[in-house]
Each structure stands twice: as C-alpha cells, then as structure tokens.
Amino acid sequence: MIPEIGHFALVLALVVAVVQSIFPMIGAATNNAQWIAMAKPTARAQFVLLAVSFACLMAAFLESDFSVLYVANNSNTLMPTIYKVSAVWGAHEGSLLLWVLILSVWAWLVSVFSKGISPVMLARVLSVMGMIGVGFLLFMLLTSNPFERQFPIPLQGRTLNPLLQDPGLAIHPPMLYMGYVGFSVAFAFAIAAMLGGKLDAAWARWARPWTNVAWVFLTIGIALGSWWAYYELGWGGWWFWDPVENASLMPWLVGTALIHSLAVAEKRAAFKSWTILLAIFAFSLSLLGTFLVRSGVLTSVHAFASDPERGLFILIFLVLVVGSSLVLYAIRAPKLRSTGTFTVISREMGLLVNNVALIAMTATVLLGTLYPLFIDALGLGKISVGPPYFNTISIPLGLVLFSAMGFGLFLRWKKDTKERVFSKVRWVLLFALLIGFLVPILFMTHFDWKAALGVALASWVSLTALLWVQEQGRSPFKLPLSMWGAAIAHIGMAVTVAGISLTSAYSTEKDVRLERGQEYQMSGYSFLFNGVKEVKGPNYIAQQGEVVVTRDGLNVTTLRPEKRNYGPGTMPMTEAGIDGGLLRDLFIALGEPLGKDAWSVRLYHKPVVSWIWIGSALMGLGGLLAAFDKRYRRVRRRIIEPKVANQPEIGEASTKAGEAIA
Amino acid sequence: MKKSALIPLGIFAVLVVFLAIGLSLKPREVPSPFIGKPVPEFSLPTLMTKGKSISPQALKGEVWMLNVFASWCVSCRAEHDVLTRFINSENVPVLGLNYKDEPKDAKEWLAALGNPYEHIAVDYKGQVGIDLGVYGVPETFVIDKKGIIRHKSTGPVSDETVRNDLLPLILKLREEKG
Numbered sequence: 001m002i003p004e005i006g007h008f009a010l011v012l013a014l015v016v017a018v019v020q021s022i023f024p025m026i027g028a029a030t031n032n033a034q035w036i037a038m039a040k041p042t043a044r045a046q047f048v049l050l051a052v053s054f055a056c057l058m059a060a061f062l063e064s065d066f067s068v069l070y071v072a073n074n075s076n077t078l079m080p081t082i083y084k085v086s087a088v089w090g091a092h093e094g095s096l097l098l099w100v101l102i103l104s105v106w107a108w109l110v111s112v113f114s115k116g117i118s119p120v121m122l123a124r125v126l127s128v129m130g131m132i133g134v135g136f137l138l139f140m141l142l143t144s145n146p147f148e149r150q151f152p153i154p155l156q157g158r159t160l161n162p163l164l165q166d167p168g169l170a171i172h173p174p175m176l177y178m179g180y181v182g183f184s185v186a187f188a189f190a191i192a193a194m195l196g197g198k199l200d201a202a203w204a205r206w207a208r209p210w211t212n213v214a215w216v217f218l219t220i221g222i223a224l225g226s227w228w229a230y231y232e233l234g235w236g237g238w239w240f241w242d243p244v245e246n247a248s249l250m251p252w253l254v255g256t257a258l259i260h261s262l263a264v265a266e267k268r269a270a271f272k273s274w275t276i277l278l279a280i281f282a283f284s285l286s287l288l289g290t291f292l293v294r295s296g297v298l299t300s301v302h303a304f305a306s307d308p309e310r311g312l313f314i315l316i317f318l319v320l321v322v323g324s325s326l327v328l329y330a331i332r333a334p335k336l337r338s339t340g341t342f343t344v345i346s347r348e349m350g351l352l353v354n355n356v357a358l359i360a361m362t363a364t365v366l367l368g369t370l371y372p373l374f375i376d377a378l379g380l381g382k383i384s385v386g387p388p389y390f391n392t393i394s395i396p397l398g399l400v401l402f403s404a405m406g407f408g409l410f411l412r413w414k415k416d417t418k419e420r421v422f423s424k425v426r427w428v429l430l431f432a433l434l435i436g437f438l439v440p441i442l443f444m445t446h447f448d449w450k451a452a453l454g455v456a457l458a459s460w461v462s463l464t465a466l467l468w469v470q471e472q473g474r475s476p477f478k479l480p481l482s483m484w485g486a487a488i489a490h491i492g493m494a495v496t497v498a499g500i501s502l503t504s505a506y507s508t509e510k511d512v513r514l515e516r517g518q519e520y521q522m523s524g525y526s527f528l529f530n531g532v533k534e535v536k537g538p539n540y541i542a543q544q545g546e547v548v549v550t551r552d553g554l555n556v557t558t559l560r561p562e563k564r565n566y567g568p569g570t571m572p573m574t575e576a577g578i579d580g581g582l583l584r585d586l587f588i589a590l591g592e593p594l595g596k597d598a599w600s601v602r603l604y605h606k607p608v609v610s611w612i613w614i615g616s617a618l619m620g621l622g623g624l625l626a627a628f629d630k631r632y633r634r635v636r637r638r639i640i641e642p643k644v645a646n647q648p649e650i651g652e653a654s655t656k657a658g659e660a661i662a
Numbered sequence: 663m664k665k666s667a668l669i670p671l672g673i674f675a676v677l678v679v680f681l682a683i684g685l686s687l688k689p690r691e692v693p694s695p696f697i698g699k700p701v702p703e704f705s706l707p708t709l710m711t712k713g714k715s716i717s718p719q720a721l722k723g724e725v726w727m728l729n730v731f732a733s734w735c736v737s738c739r740a741e742h743d744v745l746t747r748f749i750n751s752e753n754v755p756v757l758g759l760n761y762k763d764e765p766k767d768a769k770e771w772l773a774a775l776g777n778p779y780e781h782i783a784v785d786y787k788g789q790v791g792i793d794l795g796v797y798g799v800p801e802t803f804v805i806d807k808k809g810i811i812r813h814k815s816t817g818p819v820s821d822e823t824v825r826n827d828l829l830p831l832i833l834k835l836r837e838e839k840g
Contacts (some may be wrong), residue, residue: 295684572740594734
C-alpha cells in the first residue's frame with residue numbers, strides 16, 4: 001500500500017507541476033493576477049507531494065519491502081539502518097526522486113523567501129522551476145519508476161553497491177544535488193528576467209544569495225566525494241579526472257564565475273548578457289552531467305545503471321531546456337547594453353580575468369571529458385583522456401586565476417591605477433614569494449619548484465585577503481558578512497591549493513611485500529606488520545591487517561586496513577587504515593595475499609593532504625557567510641514598504657570601492 | 663538579431679549531435695581483436711601431472727572454454743563458485759590457464775576451493791596470455807568446435823553473465839557442425 005501512495009503522490013506532483021509551469025507563466029504575460037498568484041501554492045504543494053513520495057520510498061527501504069523492485073535490488077535485511085536510508089538514493093531511480101525532491105525544496109524556499117521579489121517575477125521563476133520539474137517527473141514515471149512492484153517477492157534483497165556503504169557517501173549525493181539543482185534558481189531568475197525584458201541589476205541582486213548557497217552545497221558535495229575516493233578506493237588519490245567527477249567540477253567552475261560576474265552585473269551594470277549566459281551554463285552543465293552519468297555514453301568508475309532509452313529522454317529534455325533558453329538569449333541579448341564602462345585597470349577587469357580563466361578551465365574539462373565520445377562518434381577508435389591533459393592545461397590557467405585573485409580585491413571599480421594597487425600589495429607579494437621558497441627548503445626533503453610556486457600563490461592569495469580585511473579599518477566584528485565571506489573563501493581556496501601542491505610534490509608511496517612480523521621503514525616512520533585476521537561486520541567479512549607505526553621508537557598509532565567482502569556478486573572493497581593529521585596523513589591499504597602470511601601492502605606518507613578538504617570547508621563557510629549578508633534582507637524590506645506593483649528599481653546599490661564582491 | 667548572440671546556440675547544437683551519436687555507441691565494449699580468430703597454438707606444461715603438456719588440440723571438436731585464473735587474483739576467488747556450478751551443470755570442458763602464478767600456490771588454492779577444470783595449463787611467464795590479449799585476470803573465452811574464439815568476457819563471471827551470455831552461446835554453438 002505504501003509504495004502505491006508514493007507512486008500516486010508522484011503522479012499528483014506531475015499534475016501540480018504542469019499547473020505550476022503553465023498558469024503563472026501565462027498569467028505573467030497577460031497580467032492576470034489570479035493566475036500569477038497560483039505560483040506560490042503550486043510550488044509548495046509540489047514540495048509536500050514529493051516529500052510524501054520520498055517518505056514512502058524510504059519506508060519501503062526501512063521495512064525491507066522486497067516486493068518493490070528498486071528496494072530488492074539495492075537493499076537487504078542485513079544492512080545497517082543508515083545504509084538502508086542512504087540506499088534510497090543509492091541507484092538511478094531513487095536518486096532521481098531525490099533530485100526532484102530537492103528541486104521542489106528550492107522552489108519552496110524561493111516561494112517563502114521572496115518578499116522583495118515582484119509577484120510577476122516570482123511567477124515566472126517558479127514557473128520555470130515547475131517546467132524543469134515536469135521534465136524530471138515525466139522521466140521518472142515513464143522510464144525509471146522507483147515504486148515498480150515485482151512478483152514473486154524475493155525473500156532477501158541484493159545489496160547496495162558496497163562502494164556506497166560508507167557514511168561519507170551517504171551524504172555526498174544529497175549535497176551534490178543541492179548544488180546542482182540549486183543552480184536552477186539562478187537559471188530560473190535569468191530566464192524570468194529575459195522574459196520580463198527587464199535585465200536591470202535587480203535580477204542579479206536576487207540571484208546572488210541563491211547562487212552562493214547552491215555553490216556552497218556543490219563545494220561541500222565535491223569535497224566529500226573527493227575525500228571518500230581518498231579513503232575508500234585505496235589508491236591514495238583524491239581526484240581522478242573521471243568523467244563523473246568532471247561533470248560535477250564544470251558547474252562548480254561556472255558557478256564560481258557566476259558568483260563573481262553577478263557582483264559586476266549588480267553593482268556596475270556591466271557584464272549583463274554575459275552573466276545571463278553564465279547562469280544558463282551553470283545549470284545546463286548540471287543537466288549535461290546528469291545526461292553523461294545516466295546515459296552510459298562515457299565509461300566511468302561511477303557505474304550508474306545506464307540505458308540508452310533513458311539517455312535519449314534526457315537528451316531531448318536537455319535540448320528543450322538549454323536550446324530554448326539559448327534561443328531566448330539570442331533574441332534578448334542584442335538589446336542588452338552594459339551601461340557601466342571600465343578601464344583596463346579596474347575591478348571589472350580583474351573579475352573579467354577571473355571569468356575568462358574559469359570558463360577556459362571549464363572548456364578544457366568539457367573537451368577532455370567528451371573527447372573520447374567525439375573520437376568514438378567519428379569512428380576513429382576508443383581512447384581515454386588522462387590526468388596529464390587536464391593537469392597540463394589547468395595548472396597555467398590556475399596560475400593566471402590565482403595571481404588575479406590577490407590583486408582583484410584591491411582594485412577599485414571603474415578606474416584604478418597600477419601604481420596605487422601595486423603600492424598596497426608589493427610587500428605581500430615579496431613576502432609570499434619568500435614563503436614559497438622557504439617552505440620547501442626548510443620543511444621538506446628537497447626543493448620542488450612546482451610546490452614552491454603553489455605555496456607562493458597560496459600565500460599570496462591568503463595574505464592579500466587578510467590585508468584586505470585589515471585595510472577596511474573597521475573592527476572585524478562590524479565588517480559586513482559578505483566581506484568576511486569573500487576573504488574566507490579566498491583563504492580556503494589558498495589552503496586547498498597549498499595542500500594540492502605540497503601533497504603532489506612530496507608524497508611517498510611504496511608497494512611492499514610484508515610478512516607477519518616484518519618491519520618497513522619509510523619517510524622516518526617504521527611500519528610493523530602484525531599479520532591479517534578475519535573479522536565479521538554486519539553484512540560483510542573482512543580481512544583485517546594490523547600495522548603498528550612507530551617513529552624513533554615512540555608509538556605513533558596502530559592502523560587496521562581492511563579488505564571487505566560483501567558477498568557473492570560484489571567486488572572486494574578496500575578500507576584503508578589512515579592516521580590523519582594537520583601536517584601529514586599515513587595511509588595503509590591492504591593489497592593481495594601473497595601466500596604464507598605475506599601480503600602486498602601499500603604505504604603512503606602524504607604531507608598536508610587534509611588541507612585540500614579543510615580549504616574546501618573554508619570555501620563553503622565563506623560562501624555561506626556571503627549569502628547571509630544583511631544587505632540582501634535590508635533591501636527586501638526597503639522595497640516592500642512603498643508597495644510598488646512592477647519591478648522596482650533597486651539597482652543603485654552602494655558602489656563604494658571597499659564594498660564586498662562576493 | 664546580432665550574430666554573436668547565436669554562438670552559444672551553435673556550439674550547443676554541435677554538442678547535441680555528438681551526444682546523440684554517442685547514445686548509439688557502447689563505450690564499455692572494448693572489442694577483442696581475437697574474436698573470430700582461431701585459438702593461438704600453444705603447448706604448456708600441465709599443473710597437476712609433471713612432465714605432461716597440454717595444447718588446444720586436445721579439445722578440438724568440442725565446444726569449450728578457456729578461463730584465465732591465478733591464485734593471487736581476488737576476483738578469481740569471487741567467480742570461482744559461479745564458474746564451478748556452471749561447468750558442472752552444463753558439462754563444459756574448461757581449460758584453466760594458470761597465469762603468472764606459482765604452481766604451488768595454485769595447487770593450494772584449487773585444493774581449498776575445488777578444481778572444476780578439465781585441464782590446467784601453467785603459463786608461468788604469461789607468454790600465452792599475451793597471445794590471447796589478456797589484460798586482466800580473470801578472463802573467459804568461449805571456443806567453438808572448429809577452435810575459433812567466439813566470445814570473451816573480462817572480469818569475474820557472475821550468474822548474470824552465465825545466464826545472459828555464456829549459457830545461450832554454448833547451447834547455440836553445440837548445435838553447430840564441427
């Protein structure tokens with residue numbers, strides 16, 4: 001019964017979504033107040049229905065109702081409860097349901113926090129989000145219904161892909177989807193603004209906090225995925241340039257560009273059509289990612305149940321959504337004239353550099369990801385593009401980006417002089433270069449110029465951010481949140497870059513054969529292998545090794561790397577033993593048994609690898625602070641009082657030189 | 663209408679064409695150039711009896727399988743049960759190619775898990791593996807009565823591979839004339 005309620009709620013949600021997309025949109029065009037007013041209640045009803053549907057699927061998992069095909073394929077009674085819950089989005093059908101649920105959450109939030117937005121604009125925004133919902137609900141109901149029943153009912157289900165049975169991965173997809181789908185808000189704002197024909201600063205101001213929050217979720221989602229890959233896959237790597245990773249990185253890069261270009265669109269009335277385009281791109285790339293992951297056109301470690309029929313559906317949907325918005329753009333963009341002018345040395349120019357570098361990176365990643373497909377489609381064979389390509393191109397682009405990040409904060413809007421900016425930052429520049437050279441020399445085994453460069457850039461970016469905060473001359477507690485946000489996000493990026501450069505240059509990796517009782521020395525640590533024993537988990541059997549780590553005779557830690565077997569039909573999983581720290585990680589993965597108490601063991605010493613994720617967390621915090629700046633709320637109140645019927649003129653926000661950009 | 667405003671649309675259109683073509687391709691299927699070719703000739707020592715050797719000639723006229731395995735390979739352990747059940751229920755003669763393995767370890771491994779193979783050839787240096795284009799263990803080849811390779815599956819054999827690929831193919835090949 002419960003699955004039928006869930007299915008029915010899904011069908012109702014589709015009906016509501018159709019109403020939500022049609023009536024408010026026509027109402028906005030014909031100025032029919034009643035139809036316009038339908039936007040809010042339909043968006044909220046949509047959320048309630050999808051929440052019911054989602055709860056029904058979760059109930060089916062918790063009760064282990066194997067008459068539901070999707071449950072039987074992804075869960076069994078032995079699985080711990082947390083993984084029964086996360087199994088709801090562990091495969092294609094359920095993750096789609098999560099996708100639309102999150103879309104409806106965003107629409108609901110927009111409908112609640114929309115006090116400053118004119119009803120006409122809001123109607124268009126929610127209508128666009130409704131249309132996206134229609135597409136995904138149709139997709140789910142026609143090709144991937146999670147509530148499909150089966151008969152006869154199996155006594156036991158299969159298991160959730162063991163790779164996904166991990167706390168980090170339980171929350172990784174919801175975070176990622178919050179990010180992906182969150183860009184639909186900025187997208188809907190951009191489309192609504194184009195439909196309304198009034199592309200003033202207002203839409204940019206409205207879209208900014210939403211874009212920030214979506215970006216924060218995406219940042220955290222990607223970081224969690226990378227962290228999981230690091231400790232779960234047992235290769236000691238944290239980024240593999242896998243097509244699906246790239247699919248999440250591209251919206252992030254464009255989203256980062258969008259956050260910065262929205263600032264210019266709002267404050268300087270420049271980059272108008274460019275910003276619209278970025279808003280379209282950020283969400284289109286999220287959709288493209290969905291297509292790539294679920295259609296099976298590319299080979300990836302993320303083995304989603306893929307199916308060309310589903311692929312065709314998403315492709316048609318992609319063509320409708322992206323195609324129509326780009327047509328709309330082609331019609332509207334020529335009428336847009338950016339009124340804000342600027343010179344070569346100005347904050348606008350700094351942000352332009354930021355945008356160009358980020359878009360070039362996105363294009364690089366897109367090309368590399370789709371290149372195997374292009375070659376295959378042209379009948380030239382099957383190839384795969386590896387990390388060397390991505391690294392070779394993104395490192396120089398990163399160089400440009402990070403250099404600009406430091407100067408950018410100090411540049412004034414519109415017009416500035418080289419001398420003024422340079423006089424402010426020259427000591428920081430010198431100091432950053434010095435740190436870059438000294439860190440490898442003083443703390444590391446040998447000098448590596450790439451690491452030195454990375455550390456210098458990271459010091460440059462973080463020191464300029466600190467100097468910038470200090471320069472404001474106000475008490476740190478009185479600074480607007482958005483300034484803190486910008487500074488912290490920049491510092492976070494710097495911490496990540498420092499982590500990446502140092503860990504890439506100075507990691508030690510050894511594959512060794514160890515017998516019980518044998519000791520191995522590496523990077524100043526001594527690893528004593530105490531053999532392997534069998535342990536039983538709730539739904540797996542593991543070979544668990546014990547390695548005692550000492551340094552100069554002092555006990556450091558005891559690590560227990562595992563190799564887990566989740567039963568027939570699954571691949572064995574490695575569970576690395578990690579001793580994490582601020583300055584270094586020790587990482588041990590159990591390889592293969594080599595007979596007679598001997599095992600192949602992989603040992604890693606990775607300096608400051610944790611900085612990669614600490615930096616990501618800081619970036620997330622920065623984005624969040626910026627999104628909750630008072631001025632977004634203040635402006636809303638100001639608009640509501642005069643009760644202006646049509647789009648109010650709020651473009652003339654303060655444009656002081658020191659005002660935050662993020 | 664300015665032409666430059668159409669550029670994003672144009673790029674997108676090209677992308678869509680490629681994605682549409684991509685849908686009809688199957689990237690996961692890396693075709694083996696060995697399918698349709700005769701099994702490479704080899705003569706290797708057998709694992710179980712010293713001094714004897716085995717070659718594909720011994721199985722000519724039958725539909726048989728060649729399974730590449732090793733005691734160091736965990737996925738082989740994973741497929742062993744499925745493979746054994748399938749071999750015994752269908753009476754398929756299987757030549758096991760013990761790949762880059764210590765004979766002693768392989769014997770212990772088979773003693774512990776059971777030996778479903780009719781013959782076991784020792785490919786200590788992996789030379790025959792190269793002739794067969796093996797790039798990961800385990801791999802399973804299906805060979806028809808004329809000694810032609812008709813199918814290759816990479817990675818552990820699962821119940822699904824047996825049900826969908828191996829069993830139907832073997833039943834079909836048995837109908838063919840030798």
